[in-house]
Amino acid sequence: MDPVRNPFAPGAGAQPPELAGRDELRRDVEIALERIRRGRPAKSVMLVGLRGVGKTVLLDRLRDDAEADGIYTLRVEAPEDRSLPALLAPPLRLALLRLSRTERAREAAVRGLRALAGFVGKLKVTFHDIEVGLDFEPEPGLADNGDLELDLLALIEQAGLAARAAGTALGLFIDELQYVPEPQLAALVTALHRASQRQLPVMLVAAGLPQLRAQLGQAKSYAERMFDFATIGPLPPEAARQAIVRPIEGEGERIDDDAVERIVELTEGYAYFLQTWGSHAWDAAQCSPITLADVDKATVTARAELDDGFFRVRFDRCTPKERRYLRAMAELGAGPHRSGDIADCLGEKVTSLAPVRSALIRKGMVWSPAHGDTAFTVPMFDQFMRRIMPGQDWR
Template sequence: MDPVRNPFAPGAGSQPPELAGRDEIITEADIALQRILLGRHGRSQMLLGLRGTGKTVLLNKIETLAEERGYFTSVIEAPEDRDLADLLYPRMQQILRRLSAIETAKEYAFNAMRALRSFASVFKVEVGDFSLSVDPDPGVADSGNLEYDLSDLFGAIGLAARSAGKGWCLLIDEVQYLSERDLSALIVAIHRINQKQLPVIFFGAGLPQLAGLSGDAKSYAERLFSYPFVGALPEQAAKQAIRGPIMEEKEEIKDNALGRIFELTEGYPYFLQEWGYQSWNCADSSPIDESDISQATDIALTRLDEGFFQVRFDRLTPKEREYVIAMAKLGKGPYRSSDVAEKLGEAPSKLGPRRAQIISKGMIYSPKYGDIDFTVPMFDDYLRRNWIAA
């Protein structure tokens, strides 16, 4: 069939043609956005899930909703080696410049810019080619304590946004990469904003361990945020994610082919898009049938092995690779840490630092005490295909 009309979008964070099975999360986010603008309580969200489940897609959808509801938005992807102050500064500067153009917000935006200037100075933020042409505001956002200073800044931005009849929606992807200090400061700032009922709301996304990291940073985080889990799609929603876009293009797919795609992908959204894309391209004509799926599977697995899986495996040291291969040799997860240690012939206590390093790289996580599992769906299959002798 015509590859130009192929409706599927297999890519990191790419918007799928149909956002199936996520209505509850989107509705909850939209209600919170509307309530915050009315000066009422609304809970910020931390989206939790494995790789390839569509968390970034959901953040993008929430960003669009926020803009439609009257928010200015700031989107950040947290890397492993940057401070939150450096990440936030240009986004806050941009928001304040936009607010300063609104007559009713000029005074508040000016005050917030002065606070931001103080913040940049005390945290030695790299300001790039453009810096704020205002004097710092002594005593505001300049204590050097990130929890206090970020709360000051968020409050100043919230006042400016409220005076403009707007809101500020901050969205951060890969939140688990923030340091404990930075995550703690972010949580405190959101907490203070909630107490003051200012129109600022936060949506984050990260791996499943993020809920525990948030609770460790601040015990009240479990009450401050909702933590919707973004997992594999149930069968009906997964099939609709494939069938819907095909029907939109006035083409068809057979039921047995749909069933086979669901079986192969286990309902994970990233894989659904990959198999949908390849199946469309492999089909000579409509309807797409099971023989097309068979051909598409070879192509899809090759692409995933050489891209989606390989780039993650390449981040591991030889010893870390040895550890995850031992996991895969045990079959499907989750795995007991003690079983992995036994497979490697080493004491569990000796392997603790290695396990912790792999967790910090976002490759594995602990679903419960003593257990570990891969953060990348079907990664164990990849390892068995490519790194474990038959």
């Protein structure tokens, strides 16, 4: 099979050729954005799920849908070492500049840019990583208190007023929201709450790991009532099959039914793994149709690629103690597991392992689906841990 025509896209956040099984959610977000544009109430949306389920891909597609509908958007990713003000300031500036080109929104957008100047000027003392060009002088008393919660509220409010004046809405699309520190997350929730109370057309669509739900609740007690949480999991079997079959057929080629079933079984329907197996199966096949033997051959190279990239990059971020903890979890299976069972596997006390567990949660390696439970945030990571740390020497 011609590798140049390989239709699959197993990259981080790369758009797949077939976004299967997400149409209903895309429609729900489209309706919510249109409601807030018309001044009607609608909840912001949180996409929560494990690594590799396609949250980033879906977030970008939702943003593309919004832009196509005339919604003004900004898109940021929240890494572990950047502040929320530093992330939001540059794209908010660009959104306000775009809005200022609309005659009826110019006055409100310029005031928003003045609010941004005050916001940056005062908060740069606290958040040293804020770097953004300023187009207007600040307006005294507007978003310049030096208090993140008050100033972000005022800034988002002004941006919402500008969007309303332009007859549009402002969509904030934020990936990896779980990395935003709790006080900054609380400030964002407060700003969105105020915008909702004033029926301003501002909406957040964010993606994050499963612990995001609890983090929002801890940041603000009313947060869970403000958001619709969409759990993004593995694709159901039929959608998983479509994600494999349709790209291949789109290239005028075929794949045998038993080969498709094997890919769905091996990947458990996880979007990233489907793209990886599909790509390797295409390259392994000499001609159409792709057969079960081709998939079996591809499985060796697909797993090697995942081990060297998708899994390994996360493993390398962990300390030796954290790796032992993860290996003990893998010894118990896919999980989730009780903290006591993990401690027993390591021959240690739960209390002595608490700092290790907390560090792994902060790194996004594990999460707690229930009190005292621990689960991997990466699908099939237990299998990888058994491959990379075989035998019993890890003990």
